[in-house]
Amino acid sequence: GYPIAPFPLKKLELYKLPKLKCVWDKELHSQVKFQCLHSITVSKCKSLSSLFPTPVAIHLTQLEELEINESGIVELIEKDVIVLRDVFPRLTSLKLEHLIELKCIYIGRYALRWLALKTLEGAFPNLQELKLDLSEQMEILHGHFHDGEFFYKLKVLELHHFSKVSAISTCHFVQSLTNLEKLVVCKSHLEELSIIMGAIEGPSHEQKVLLPFSRFFQHLKTLDVSCCDELSNMFTLTIAKNLVELTKLRVSNCKMLMEVIHDEGGEEGLEVTFNQLKHMELDGLTRLRCFSSFKYTLKFPLLEDVIVSGCPNMEFFSGGSIEAPKLDRVQASTKAWFWKGNLNITIQYMFEEMAMVVGVKFMQLSEFLELIGKWHSKLNSIKLSWQLESLIVDKCPSFINGIPSKLMVLLHNVRRLQVHDCELLEEIFDLEGLEVVESTRVLPSLLFLDLINLPKLGRLWNNNLQGMLRFNNLFCLNLYNCSNLRHAFAPVMVRCLANLWWIEIKECGQMEGVIAEEEGQGSAMVKITFPSLCFMTLECLPNLTSFLSGKNHTLDCPKIYSLTIARCPNMRSLTWQSL
Known part of the structure; x- marks a missing residue:
């Protein structure tokens, strides 16, 4: 066969060709690509029902201007088995006028994305529904929309992402839609x-x-x-x-x-x-x-x-x-x-x-000022129907703990919890008053826990019932800039973290070990196991000496895939025993 060659044509104008039915020869296009075309104008071509075969359209990567008016176009791009996604990536101006037969730009599963488009001008007298996702610089030229002929039958209009630059022209366009x-x-x-x-x-x-x-x-x-x-x-x-x-x-x-x-x-x-x-x-x-x-x-x-x-x-x-x-x-x-x-x-x-x-379903507590004052004392049974899936406790300068015990048992659907920028916060979970049976139902759906910029944080929860909590679904734990935190977990807590997959601890200046030494532990060896842990990062922890503080503890991470330790000058080993 012949080699595929780009054709140097940059500008194409078709004018008053009433019998023209085809612009591109499909057989020829398999050998010649019109990759240099920058501008296409089609006017008064009544017999032309479609302008681009899909194989042609996908190669017009330099096309910037496309103007069609007073022609028989039914669809701009022919339907094809080829999946059409990023067609005309450099298109900046699209003008479609007096195309009374036009039904669609393209019949396909994917929306066309023209991120460079700045100008859209057109008249669609039979169009009933229009959805536009406008880029920051895109502008709709309204012209003489008040004549009522351009979008006379338009009933549904969706506008997404129109900017301050395009607001005036967009508004004039909307005001012209008398049947909206x-x-x-x-x-x-x-x-x-x-x-x-x-x-x-x-x-x-x-x-x-x-x-x-x-x-x-x-x-x-x-x-x-x-x-x-x-x-x-x-x-x-x-x-x-x-x-x-x-x-x-x-x-x-x-x-x-x-x-x-x-x-x-x-x-x-x-x-x-x-x-x-x-x-x-x-x-x-x-x-x-x-x-x-x-x-x-x-x-x-x-x-x-x-x-x-x-x-x-x-x-x-x-x-x-x-x-x-x-x-x-x-x-x-x-x-x-x-x-x-x-x-x-x-x-x-x-x-x-x-x-x-x-x-x-998503709550950032700093936006709910009335709720902050009632967070620890005045919540009542009406909250039983809370449907929260993501909770951010932030910028609450008076909080000593993040989640009170009576609220913890109500947050059944919470999957992500983030606590940050609470300057007096000493613990995340308050277990005081929580019954043993209730503790097994605390945050059953929690997957992600992020603790950030908490200078007074000394522990995740108080010691009461800590062995009864079951965060069995917790998947990811991030600790950042918790400067008073000496340990992340007690050994008994690790048994509740069977599915923990990711641990990242950074900028915690007082941290001495990730796992604390268990009180009252004798000389017997104790294995600390993270059965699902794959990724662990320990970074900028100047007081960290080892992962495990207990001298009789050994660490077992059978699935560990990535381990990063950086800027921990006093780190001696992951454990007192060999890993």
């Missing part, structure tokens, strides 16, 4: 949702121009906003009044959000009615204080389903009266519901009882 029914905004630069929904502030705070919302969002039925960490409030009173068709509102994991409806010009006696709203979910909003703080009346004639979870600072729902005749409960988790007669009183009760955290 579902809007999802995720992990994007937003300080106010009002920006994307049509509120434009003038040169002073008092001067504000409100666009005709009924035109832009009269059909909006679902609004889903998540992971927009700069968003401080959702929308103004005027916008709220014009969401006449909204049936579902979901806001989640927006760390800075303090209020859903915010309007400093709000007056008493005003009414806001969400005529069609049936479902509302507020989840993972750690700074949320309320739905609205102003004293106007909120009406929800059809509202039946309210979920509030992971909102520990939500003190009340509204500063004014609330009418929700069909609502009879607020859900905090799959297993916990609450109702105290009306929505405001229920939210206040949930705040006082810390009920809004029962459905949380």
